[in-house]
Amino acid sequence: MPHEPVESFGATVSDAVAAGWRLISLFGMPEARAVRLVAILADDVHGALGATSTSVRERYPALTPTCSPASVFEREVAEQTGVIPDGHPALKPLRRHAPDHAPTNGTPVAAGDREAYPFFRVEGEDVHEVGVGPVHAGIIEPGHFRFQCYGEEVLALEIMLGYQHRGVERLLETADRDRAVLIAESIAGDSVIGHAEAYCGVLEALARSRKTPRAQTMRGIALELERLANHIGDLGAMSGDVAFQPGAATLGRLRGECLNLLMTLSGNRYGRGLVRPGGASFDITPEMQTEMRERIARLKDELEPALALLFDAASVQARFEGVGVVPQDRVFELGLVGPVARGCEITRDVRHDHPWGVFRFAHIPVATAWAGDVLARALVRRLEIQRSLEFLTEQLGALPRGEIRVPCGALRPGELAVAMTEGWRGEIVHVAISDEQGRVRRHKVTDPSLRNWPALAEAMRGNQISDFPLCNKSFNLSYAGHDL
């Protein structure tokens, strides 16, 4: 791993980002009397990855002022390691906030002081504040939302997360492998395959384990089934949020059909137990292959008319259009990923830019839309549903022969591995660094939600507060993935 003085580290990262590289991870790793800061960069045009690092003590000059995508990562580093990025414009806690946790800067907070978190506030006559959560009205994960409103209009929204923090990274670094893979599957319960794929990816790289083409295809099939389930479910939920019941009813059920396909394959509706280091733990039998193809054909037949009904309804279009707009330049400034970025007409998709496994051979065209609003994100999902269905039909028709799992042995000592996958929400990044004994010394997980939450808060500005559920669902970000 390249190592450079702290003075040049910031410039290396900022210059690379200015030249078109993307900062995909930035994290701290404890060293003797110091913290090693590691930056991972991606060049999407050439499919290349880069890394650099430096050693810091108590403080270092923040990268964020010259490299805005670093903002959320530097908050995370400060919270996890205690190292302060000097000059960071918004150094607030990311997950461990007062009064349940001592603040990073050491100032004491009274046990019951709910206002200890420094929320952004808009002052003025008739401006009012709406606080929601962590216990919400629906069946959703916990988070706290502070709206600054003028009448119905949202002037600003701040989102405070961390309620789902379970200490995943530390567990991944300490648990033995049989348990660690179960923890990886539980980072975000709707992205079991996406995270298991990236977790196994770094272990396989460190162990030089080479999956068979059959295992790669099977894992690709599972990943696309996961994408289908979530995109279909979200379109159904968005349909419900604009009171279009035919969409909510049919798409809600069809989501279940995708989960049931995963259950046929893995014994669990979310695909738990399938993706394992070295390949997959369950095979697709010839009978299952035929059955799954038939079920996917039926799903396609039932899905198309339901989607057409949703997207052709004028009442739905009127509610989706122009709501929750993300300007295209914010995609670069915030480092946004997944359907949120693609809804701003940015072709950013790990399956296309940094293909791995079966995606090196079976190319799925990148789906984009241009307006950056709820409608654009819905359109991207619709296109991705169609393309995932095509991929599944094709791959289930021509499964390569061979073993489903090969050994994944001891890790090579003193190495760094990066695995990127395109989960249904976007880019999932796992980084593992092995120590001299071949044990995992640092396991860094970056869920796409960490990148995209700030965009949701911004997209609400100037919108009506009553449009928040719809806007929120069009992003459908993971609290657990953000909070780890």
Next chain:
Amino acid sequence: MLEFLRVRLQQGTRTSPFPAGGADFPARFRGRPAFDPAKCDGTCSGCAGEMPSEVLTRGPRGIELDVGASLFAPEEAAACAGGALTFTRDHRMGSRTRAGLVSADGEVELATALEARMRRLFGRSLRLRSVAAGSCSGCEAELVALGNVVFDMARFGVQFVASPRHADGLVVTGAVSVNMKRALLETWEATPAPRLVIAVGACAINGGPFRGSPEVSDGVPTELPVDLWIPGCPPHPLTVLDAMLRLLGRLEEGS
């Protein structure tokens, strides 16, 4: 309008016949774990701490299977070298007590109906508030699925409501993170008595895959009196529905 009707006709009626039927699962489905002592040759150490969970433990009373601790993972069955630990296709495993999930062979003391007074109050109409507290969102996804046209929990009079003030009980998911513990306890206090607490999923029961992390309480804190424990990672919607209907006295004994 005609297109609406055409799609409606094509979709048909999809509600599961449950509880009269509909509980058919694929061959690989991992339901309630079972332990066959006859297959245990005592030579492996799977139950002596080499399991990825505490589903199987060797204690003073011999080998015990704790369905509540199971992560329903293939690794659990594999760690039991003799093949004595298997997953059945039985989806029924909700119990009124924590101890009801622990046995020598995996048999669960299935949930019994509420006492007469509570049953009279809630038996035909139960309003619940969901509290996710340090979960992965898998359990919540299955709770949401209970509201879709297939499982349609509302046909039994069970509904999720927006506020604890409107609720007859809480459904708790997640290992209960440090950040959520206070909110969970306050939500319980905000729920009018008499009230129920239902713990859903391995995390709420004992911490699940996050057990032992300093960031979680290893499940529902002892301050809350749990009335119904529903194992799973996450539990299948029919596992949740079965347990709730048993609690409400809506399923016959032994069915």
